Amino acid sequence: MxxxxxxxxxxxxxxxxxxxxxxxxxxxxxxxxxxxxxxxxFHSLQGRTGKLRELMIWRSQAERTHTVDLPEGQVTTRVVYLDDFVSGGWSSYFTCNRAGTGGWAKPDALYVVVPRWESLEDERFQVSFLAHESQHFRDYRMFPDLMGWELEYRAKLVELNIAYESRDRLIARFEANQSDDPSDAHSFANRRVIAAMKRELKLPASASLAQASVEDVQIVAKRLLLDDSMARQEALLAEQPPVE
Structure with a gap:
């Protein structure tokens, strides 16, 4: 149809x-x-996740404030913890709850889907939710016109810069989900991140990013993020009218 x-x-x-x-x-x-x-x-989320219309429904939520260390400085965010779900959304539905949205960022707060996380204290949560979504929170203010894949590209570099024991699992997830379609923001960003990292690390295209050391991956990921920020700041300055 x-x-x-x-x-x-x-x-x-x-x-x-x-x-x-x-x-x-x-x-x-x-x-x-x-x-x-x-x-x-009930509480709910509508709109689009990826290419499809979303419908998530939950019964309870609670708030906390977190201060998160990011490569470009600390960010303090309001985090809303969502629980007791009636509907986990389309990605949860079509994978029989094996996968699903772990959370999202809005200009007012971060929202975490509690059932999607094995722990709210381990490194995976600290890296792939708090750091990733806090980078979105920061970028909404610093670069408000970023496209979806650009937001994801920058947040995924942050993950690679911070991750230690969760690093290989993170890389495997990025490498398994790649796309050339910019409208598929996460998959397209994964491809851009993997390609940029391999280029900087001088790894062959067929190699896994996991072959590089944790330290080298962290250093290169931060450098790529800072370079991206500098280019965007210079572009913003260039757009400003001259002072008379």
Missing amino acids: PIDDARERLIESVSRTLNLTAPDDIVMLEEAIAAHLTAEG
């Missing part, structure tokens, strides 16, 4: 369920879904 036809069927079906007149825009329908779930005592 063409995606446009599927979208229309979805709008009509959900509208009937909510006893609504079908809106012209799926975003308007998602607003109605969110309002309905809130009235029933």
